[in-house]
Amino acid sequence: MSQTHIPIVAYGPLSPYLEEQLKARFRVHEVAADADPTALDGAVREARALVSFGSVGASAAIMDALPRLEMIGLFSVGYDKVDVAHARKKGIKVSNTPDVLTDDVADLAVGLLYAAVRNIAANDRMARSGKWALGQQVALSGSVTGRRIGILGLGRIGRAIARRLEPVASEIIYHNRRPVAGSPYRYVQDRIAFARESEVIIVATSGGPEAHGLVDAAMLDALGPQGMLINISRGSVVDEDALVAALTEGRIGGAGLDVFVNEPQVPEALFTMDNVVLQPHQGSATINTRKAMADLVLANLDAWAAGKALVTPVI
Numbered sequence: 001m002s003q004t005h006i007p008i009v010a011y012g013p014l015s016p017y018l019e020e021q022l023k024a025r026f027r028v029h030e031v032a033a034d035a036d037p038t039a040l041d042g043a044v045r046e047a048r049a050l051v052s053f054g055s056v057g058a059s060a061a062i063m064d065a066l067p068r069l070e071m072i073g074l075f076s077v078g079y080d081k082v083d084v085a086h087a088r089k090k091g092i093k094v095s096n097t098p099d100v101l102t103d104d105v106a107d108l109a110v111g112l113l114y115a116a117v118r119n120i121a122a123n124d125r126m127a128r129s130g131k132w133a134l135g136q137q138v139a140l141s142g143s144v145t146g147r148r149i150g151i152l153g154l155g156r157i158g159r160a161i162a163r164r165l166e167p168v169a170s171e172i173i174y175h176n177r178r179p180v181a182g183s184p185y186r187y188v189q190d191r192i193a194f195a196r197e198s199e200v201i202i203v204a205t206s207g208g209p210e211a212h213g214l215v216d217a218a219m220l221d222a223l224g225p226q227g228m229l230i231n232i233s234r235g236s237v238v239d240e241d242a243l244v245a246a247l248t249e250g251r252i253g254g255a256g257l258d259v260f261v262n263e264p265q266v267p268e269a270l271f272t273m274d275n276v277v278l279q280p281h282q283g284s285a286t287i288n289t290r291k292a293m294a295d296l297v298l299a300n301l302d303a304w305a306a307g308k309a310l311v312t313p314v315i
């Protein structure tokens with residue numbers, strides 16, 4: 001059965017490929033991420049599905065503004081910006097894009113770790129500035145090899161990061177709400193003890209209210225002045241003010257950050273810190289992965305439109 005008559009909302013920017021494929025399958029209404037949900041026109045309000053990027057998600061307000069909404073196809077694995085409880089209450093299905101991005105996000109975490117520990121971004125700036133050619137000494141960095149790496153959140157992405165670092169880490173430890181059955185890594189139940197034992201913490205836990213502010217000032221202090229924090233999860237998992245303060249006061253050694261609390265805003269204080277490497281939320285941003293994510297969004301929408309079970313349901 002043709003689906004082209006089914007009205008859907010493309011909410012905020014998506015990839016050109018996904019937009020094109022959606023338009024080939026559905027009647028697409030584009031709605032800006034900052035549009036007032038209460039001011040949507042009648043045709044848009046007929047939409048039965050909504051597709052959005054993870055950073056836009058779907059609030060209770062947009063769900064309420066689309067009275068015929070049955071399905072939210074999320075173009076990301078993280079669904080912290082979707083009011084899942086509200087969707088459940090309204091009987092709206094939600095899908096996300098797990099697995100296909102795991103390797104690329106894990107690669108970026110490892111890249112940020114190396115960049116932050118080995119001062120790669122700061123040294124790149126130094127080389128470009130010509131100061132090296134003029135004879136300025138380059139500061140020595142720490143080493144990655146031999147560090148004890150702490151993974152906060154040993155899920156799919158956390159495990160992929162751990163596997164990549166096994167050959168170089170002195171030990172890999174992890175902290176979760178509960179131990180992961182069969183994991184080869186040492187579980188540290190207490191969050192502060194975990195931070196104290198870690199020489200690098202890589203935040204790989206999923207976001208959302210339960211993880212909000214998990215990495216707080218006490219944890220950063222336990223990580224200590226030589227410790228590095230890498231975050232490829234969600235900005236909200238880290239108390240960003242506490243992080244800026246800890247970096248400013250030298251209470252932790254440095255950071256590699258792909259995610260921030262108010263993206264695309266980055267706390268200005270971080271711009272001048274040479275021990276901090278910043279990325280504009282690029283974890284899944286490779287050609288292959290974004291295509292695979294788009295195809296998974298489409299597979300979920302096709303399944304929903306055909307009345308079948310979602311391929312990768314959140315609910």
Ligand code: DGY
Nearest residue numbers: 054076077078283284
């Ligand atoms: C996701 O898909 O949730 C990731 O944040 C992409 O980087």
